[in-house]
Amino acid sequence: MEKQNLSLTMEDIEEAESLWKRFAPFLANEFPETSDTNGIIESPLKEISRFKGRLFPEVPGNFYLKCDHELPIAGSIKARGGIYEVLKHAETIAKEAGMLHDNDNYAVFSENRFKNFFGQYSIGVGSTGNLGLSIGMISAKLGFNVYVYMSADAKQWKKDLLREKGANVLEFSGDFSEAVATGREKTNANPNGYFVDDEDSKYLFLGYSVAALRLKKQLKEKHITVDADHPLFVYLPCGVGGSPGGITFGLKKVFGDYAHCFFAEPVHSPSVLIGLVTGEMDEVSVQDFGIDNRTEADGLAVGRPSRFATTVSDQLISGIYTMEDHTLYRLLAALADSEDIYLEPSATAGLVGPQRVQPYINQITGDKDVTHIAWSTGGSLVPTKDMEMFYNKGKSLIRKG
Template identity: 60%
Template sequence: DDLLPIAGSIKARGGIYEVLKYAETLAINEDLLTINEDYSILAQDNFKNFFSNYTIQVGSTGNLGLSIGIISAKIGFKVKVHMSKDAKQWKKDLLRSKGVEVIEYLSDYSKAVEQGRKESENDPNSYFIDDENSKDLFLGYGVAGLRIKEQLEKMNIIVDENHPLFVYLPCGVGGGPGGVTYGLKLVYGDNVHCFFAEPTHSPAMLLGLMTGLHDKISVEDFGIDNKTEADGLAVGRPSSFVGKIMDKILSGIFTIEDNKLYKFLKALAIEENIYLEPSALAGFLGPVLISGKEGEDYLRKYNIFENKDNITHICWATGGSLVPENIMEEYINRV
């Protein structure tokens, strides 16, 4: 997803979809648009003037803010992105260069979302995009299942009972990987096995699912500091909406230390000439774990061990193409 246009991350799937859906709803309600028209007219000045009467707000550690901010500003909305302390400076700078108002907080992601939601509720012309609870965002991410099916068919890669698909997804609050998992399960059913990857210092979804308490519990409750270089995954409290869906369909969760993110980042840059941001590398530990003892136990439990050589592994690269060159150089030189 680092190659997705406009926002260069998985958040382009859900974020851009929800903004365009909101724009469509406003225009149709005002009789400015019908579903039979060419939607490219939404880019015209009269629509931009109309959308400028409305504000879109979002809480983010980075990539969702980029996704929402860039597309919203482009089609005329006023935009406020509430960013936690974990957000990278270059992401804040990029948003401001696009005309987006960035509000910075000294607290973590949950507080930024809470404040953004509260401010938006006080303005009747404001729309809050909620990464913790939005069904539209979730469905936007879910379309990835159809996209993967199309891509794998073009590559002549079979996915069936004897040729399972294993997918490893970096997880923050859970919306992005949750939506992708939901979409993949709709397409492939039991033939796809999805695993979430979280930083050791921010295992929010892991704890939410293990305890069954979801958003009623945070990593801080366990004395974990929620400090990680993987800014997009620096979340202390998971989405309850997503967690309750994943409880039934997710295959597992594992954690990864920050230093390993940089090792994978450097190796991928050198070996494959692919440049990702740290959080996008979290899933790369998945195939390593599956080849170990815990992985063998899992494969035997689900009668996959005999077909282990037929497994197609996908490490979901969630973002990186917008990272400035000098920052990427710093990442590579960390190890």
């Protein structure tokens, strides 16, 4: 593990949480959907016992869904990392320009003088979809010129929504790595440009890590204990590895060895799995092994893992499992039927976790009281017609057996 990654501490997570709190007045002003939480971006934790009883009743423990598909503003887990990094950058350059001081109420970021100031700067990001949405929405709202470099896997509705929100969308016929490489080059050529690098970003990582502090509070509210006799198992959909890596880092800092985290990747895009198994980390891609990186799970369609996140995850995760696209659709339909919760396909990857890792669970838990959490990652902004198509495909696959 690189020294810079080892240097991250609980204090870094707490400082990230402090930044979220500083910006809460601005977020509450600009995004009405956050008014009920006073500008805090967070998602509920819901028990999905009917789903568990339908699919794998034999697995011990209670099953919950961390509903990041309901996160306000961006409707996905990327609201945590993407919005955090843009806010961090905005705070930094505003302070450097003498426009912002330590005791200021951050509602001032809604003022035209700030938006005019940020209009001198640009922000770029490469994305398969959801990260681009989070970066595009918050950057445009602050006044930045934002450019989102979208891979071929990105859904059309996400491109349309970004343009509607004021972002510049550039489309590529290649995959995620090509979009990132091009975006990085173009953005860094501008002296006032800032590139949010999903392949190598400490700030994205820290933005995600704050979720662990929020989850700890939610578990306490539900009277759920996490300790040696009450282990926690968490299942996280994984693309480039930044969001599941950041959340895992936070969970390990909060719960230590009592938290067991697993990544879930598509069979055709197992970038983090290959990086870890080979030991080559970001120096190897799935294409190097003849894997095509083509999956309908657009948020997970990544051929090369994050440099920063993967070196951390290597030390922290308990395992990785993979799945075919048809399984994602079946899970989507089953969750909708049993719990009336609708996710996009990539966000369902964690739902089969308890079944996939059951031998591991049985080996270490015995008669212990187990809690399982599948982390949903997107879905609330999906257009109705697209969601109906996803659901119907899942139902058709279930009927075929």
